[in-house]
Amino acid sequence: MKELKILLTSLVLVFSSCHSDENTINPKSILPEDETALICTFDLRENPNNLTLKPNAAIIAWPRWQTGQTVKIKFLDGDATVQEKVKRIASEWTEYANLKFEYVAVNEYADIRIGFNVGSYGAWSILGMKSAYGNTDEQSMRLGPLTAANEASVRRTVLHEFGHALGLIHENASPVATIKWDLPKVYKYYNELNGWSKEEVDEFVIKSPESTNYTQYDPLSIMHYYVPASLTTDGKGVNEMSELSQTDQISINKWYPFPIRSIIESGERIDAIPWMKSIKSPNGRYSLGFSRGCLYIIDLTNETFIWQVGDSTFSRFSSCYLELNGNITIQGQRSLTGGIKHTTWSSDTSEFPGASLHLQDDGDLQLIYNGAVKWSSKNGKM
Numbered sequence: 001m002k003e004l005k006i007l008l009t010s011l012v013l014v015f016s017s018c019h020s021d022e023n024t025i026n027p028k029s030i031l032p033e034d035e036t037a038l039i040c041t042f043d044l045r046e047n048p049n050n051l052t053l054k055p056n057a058a059i060i061a062w063p064r065w066q067t068g069q070t071v072k073i074k075f076l077d078g079d080a081t082v083q084e085k086v087k088r089i090a091s092e093w094t095e096y097a098n099l100k101f102e103y104v105a106v107n108e109y110a111d112i113r114i115g116f117n118v119g120s121y122g123a124w125s126i127l128g129m130k131s132a133y134g135n136t137d138e139q140s141m142r143l144g145p146l147t148a149a150n151e152a153s154v155r156r157t158v159l160h161e162f163g164h165a166l167g168l169i170h171e172n173a174s175p176v177a178t179i180k181w182d183l184p185k186v187y188k189y190y191n192e193l194n195g196w197s198k199e200e201v202d203e204f205v206i207k208s209p210e211s212t213n214y215t216q217y218d219p220l221s222i223m224h225y226y227v228p229a230s231l232t233t234d235g236k237g238v239n240e241m242s243e244l245s246q247t248d249q250i251s252i253n254k255w256y257p258f259p260i261r262s263i264i265e266s267g268e269r270i271d272a273i274p275w276m277k278s279i280k281s282p283n284g285r286y287s288l289g290f291s292r293g294c295l296y297i298i299d300l301t302n303e304t305f306i307w308q309v310g311d312s313t314f315s316r317f318s319s320c321y322l323e324l325n326g327n328i329t330i331q332g333q334r335s336l337t338g339g340i341k342h343t344t345w346s347s348d349t350s351e352f353p354g355a356s357l358h359l360q361d362d363g364d365l366q367l368i369y370n371g372a373v374k375w376s377s378k379n380g381k382m
């Protein structure tokens, strides 16, 4: 339950330290000439200072795609193997963002146009929907020659650049970033790495605190620059990420939400419904969830539990069904090793085959059978 509470509210994230390169600053060593370790050159193309920062991850209000939109994508080069890898990795964003990626042939119109070897140096993407404006024949994203890179590096590059393509800017651009930069070293590092001036480093990397709406700085974001520990005064760098952080997932889901779903159909496994497609009352105020052996309803306006059943001590292999006979059941084991599955809670409504569950606008969960309410979370069996 606690985990879910954390997921739903602003996240308290532990700053992860990177102590891999304590003393020496040698950018050349992490930037081979064959481009196997690409630095994102997004900031050279887009000026984040002109963008409006919004809560949760450094995401902008515009240019976003339309929620639910099919975004057409094509590859300008690259073999089928690497293209398929990009498709597979990029699709992770659409698990949380209500967008569809459709890949089209190179001679067709595409909103996003990806090159691997073609295009100016680095890995980059035009920000969000801007790639669908202007000259739509031009490349809008560069991933670099991914074939030489290891899996984690490929994942990082693809997820990160697609993050830009969905409207995300660099997370260390967030005004609440708490990195304690060792400035002389930072200027030297990025000058040797990219040839950037002090002003460019200030603009692209350091950023000045701005009075904008923000909630929580996320050093685990896929949109964060890699920060060597040697460039900070407290020895706390930021590791290279190759997964979407929880804040990435929650933020992108807030911007591209899935339609509100209020009904659970007969026979549906409630615990298997992912949080981003969770059951909500039609007015969006209440949410039904299942975690650690318990089924619960949350009032999202103040994030309090208004109803809860089940037994958290039987949270192992726990499941929750609306059975075909109309019964709601929660099952689980006390331990990981063996033991039988116990039913820890039941609505005792098995005489209503085909009944469905509806989360109503007042937060009441109702079992409806032939148009009549037979059980509800507020009143029990009727």
Ligand SMILES: [Zn+2]
Pocket: 040, 041, 042, 043, 160, 161, 164, 170
């Ligand atoms: Zn970037």
